[in-house]
Amino acid sequence: MIRQAHVVRPHCFDDYFLNLLKNIYINRNISVEEATRWISSPPTNTYFRVNTLVTTPSDVVSSINEQLLKLKRVKCDEDKPLIKIHKDLDDCIVISPLKQSLLDCNPKNEEIIVDIVTGQSVLRGSHVFAPGVMGMTPDIKIDSTISVYADLAKKCKRGYQKHYDNPLKMYVGNGIMKMDRKQLFGGDMNPKGIAVEVTDSISGIPGFTLPATDGLLQNFPSIVASYALDLNGNDNLKVLDMCAAPGNKTSHIATLMKNQGCIDAVDKSKTKLKKIHKKCEEFGLENVRVHHFDSLILVDVNKRNSSTNKPPFQSESFDRVLLDAPCSNLGQRPLLKIETNENLVKSFHVLQRKLFGNAVELLKPGGILVYSTCTITPEENEQNVAWALEKFAQLELVAINPVAGAPGLPNFGLSDMNCELVQRFGPDNVENDSIGFFIAKFRKK
Numbered sequence: 433m434i435r436q437a438h439v440v441r442p443h444c445f446d447d448y449f450l451n452l453l454k455n456i457y458i459n460r461n462i463s464v465e466e467a468t469r470w471i472s473s474p475p476t477n478t479y480f481r482v483n484t485l486v487t488t489p490s491d492v493v494s495s496i497n498e499q500l501l502k503l504k505r506v507k508c509d510e511d512k513p514l515i516k517i518h519k520d521l522d523d524c525i526v527i528s529p530l531k532q533s534l535l536d537c538n539p540k541n542e543e544i545i546v547d548i549v550t551g552q553s554v555l556r557g558s559h560v561f562a563p564g565v566m567g568m569t570p571d572i573k574i575d576s577t578i579s580v581y582a583d584l585a586k587k588c589k590r591g592y593q594k595h596y597d598n599p600l601k602m603y604v605g606n607g608i609m610k611m612d613r614k615q616l617f618g619g620d621m622n623p624k625g626i627a628v629e630v631t632d633s634i635s636g637i638p639g640f641t642l643p644a645t646d647g648l649l650q651n652f653p654s655i656v657a658s659y660a661l662d663l664n665g666n667d668n669l670k671v672l673d674m675c676a677a678p679g680n681k682t683s684h685i686a687t688l689m690k691n692q693g694c695i696d697a698v699d700k701s702k703t704k705l706k707k708i709h710k711k712c713e714e715f716g717l718e719n720v721r722v723h724h725f726d727s728l729i730l731v732d733v734n735k736r737n738s739s740t741n742k743p744p745f746q747s748e749s750f751d752r753v754l755l756d757a758p759c760s761n762l763g764q765r766p767l768l769k770i771e772t773n774e775n776l777v778k779s780f781h782v783l784q785r786k787l788f789g790n791a792v793e794l795l796k797p798g799g800i801l802v803y804s805t806c807t808i809t810p811e812e813n814e815q816n817v818a819w820a821l822e823k824f825a826q827l828e829l830v831a832i833n834p835v836a837g838a839p840g841l842p843n844f845g846l847s848d849m850n851c852e853l854v855q856r857f858g859p860d861n862v863e864n865d866s867i868g869f870f871i872a873k874f875r876k877k
């Protein structure tokens with residue numbers, strides 16, 4: 433039985449996605465209804481990864497505690513959500529949801545309608561930002577309490593000004609209005625800022641603010657993926673992050689390396705690279721080199737590049753390689769609507785295998801390669817690992833420390849022993865409930 437702290441309904445999934453869930457989780461004795469409930473609700477806990485170069489996890493715990501104790505509804509210590517340092521990961525803070533009995537989840541008369549992505553973010557504890565607002569009832573005043581609904585039907589036109597009547601309108605919480613109609617829809621096509629300060633998300637996930645320098649909210653398995661690279665205690669490693677933007681893992685890797693050694697962070701999206709620069713600056717990281725480059729052509733096959741600091745790189749030049757691959761992204765939570773394109777989903781493993789070949793080529797013998805995705809399809813996970821083990825005789829799968837996920841799925845090309853070595857995050861990870869994710873760690877012999 434899966435523990436569900438907060439079940440979120442409704443959702444709109446197409447038949448292909450429902451079948452995918454069924455075929456994957458039948459292996460774990462999880463029904464399609466349970467899997468659907470899991471993916472359409474946010475992870476039970478929130479995870480904050482601390483920048484240990486500027487602060488300590490216990491200071492951050494105190495700071496979040498202080499903020500939550502100031503919430504009006506929290507009357508005593510027992511009302512406060514549990515906030516603790518993760519038992520296996522020193523820099524990871526786990527924040528539990530507020531008790532449902534403390535939430536005001538009664539829909540109000542006045543409402544705003546938001547797009548699906550914004551609705552999903554509210555369920556994860558975020559405020560509502562101006563670009564996500566689609567419509568609002570006419571009499572809303574600044575500082576009044578309103579309800580927030582996500583438009584799963586995608587039928588609400590921007591600027592709509594009546595009660596929105598649609599069966600696929602989903603209540604996600606209440607909040608205080610901070611912008612008026614004119615600011616939101618009065619001509620500026622790109623309004624900015626917080627439109628609604630969310631006070632009660634139906635998920636119970638509490639909002640809090642910390643200085644950007646202290647760390648960031650990160651999905652739990654993403655934190656595990658950087659640990660899988662075995663960086664602690666190794667000075668002066670040369671690390672390659674092949675698909676690095678927006679830099680969440682890059683900044684973690686750099687922190688685990690204590691600002692020593694060097695990380696080459698590559699991404700083909702120029703706009704997203706700015707986020708890596710910003711994060712490195714905020715976190716005080718000096719061991720990251722950011723490159724705008726296509727990792728499909730990352731190996732200097734003609735040996736023409738004399739610089740070792742710029743791509744393309746020479747074969748076998750990195751001690752560690754992270755391939756956090758572009759993927760179908762079907763592990764994100766909560767997912768409230770999925771209209772999958774089967775051809776697109778099935779196309780990813782081709783790209784992933786090409787990138788993987790380059791990762792193997794660029795890794796030094798004895799080095800470690802971590803492959804990860806934030807999706808649930810076996811094609812992009814177990815089947816890619818099975819393919820890699822067959823294609824590259826020099827690779828062996830090795831155990832990941834800590835063991836935080838579940839084994840890989842059987843019947844997708846991996847032996848029982850190899851299933852135990854990879855980590856799959858899904859509805860059966862009750863203890864570390866998070867997004868759908870997959871991690872495999874290889875050593876080059």
Ligand code: SAM
Pocket residue numbers: 654674675676677678679680681682698699700701704725726727728756757758759
């Ligand atoms: N590792 C990142 C983090 O933790 O913040 C997330 C990476 S995201 C899953 C995948 C990234 O791969 C995207 O930023 C995308 O721009 C990038 N990407 C896709 N194809 C690429 C290619 N051929 N070369 C380099 N980057 C690529």
